[in-house]
Amino acid sequence: MAIDLEKFGFTISRVGNSSQRNVEKTTIYDLTYGAKKDSLSALKDRTKANVSLEMPQWLTDEISQEVTANKNIVKPDFILIIGQNGDSTNSGSINPENSSVQ
Numbered sequence: 001m002a003i004d005l006e007k008f009g010f011t012i013s014r015v016g017n018s019s020q021r022n023v024e025k026t027t028i029y030d031l032t033y034g035a036k037k038d039s040l041s042a043l044k045d046r047t048k049a050n051v052s053l054e055m056p057q058w059l060t061d062e063i064s065q066e067v068t069a070n071k072n073i074v075k076p077d078f079i080l081i082i083g084q085n086g087d088s089t090n091s092g093s094i095n096p097e098n099s100s101v102q
Contacts, residue, residue: 001082008046013076020058026086029055029079036077043078047086055079
């Protein structure tokens with residue numbers, strides 16, 4: 001997803017895993033509060049994500065911890081959390097039989 005978004009002119013400042021697993025829906029957290037409507041529209045069209053102006057408490061807590069640990073963090077315009085609906089390979093699905101792969 002990061003590579004695709006860079007091709008569309010977005011600058012990706014960080015890629016990582018969320019502490020929250022099994023997030024169902026892909027969500028864009030708009031930290032510009034609507035100031036960058038065209039960018040938000042392009043991001044939403046590309047990711048098919050829901051848009052929220054408010055972050056959940058768990059995400060706010062994670063960001064606070066990161067800012068405390070690293071004072072040089074760049075504030076992004078958007079935070080994109082890829083949910084299970086954004087995973088076309090279904091690789092985020094739980095293995096129902098608890099099988100292993102080597």
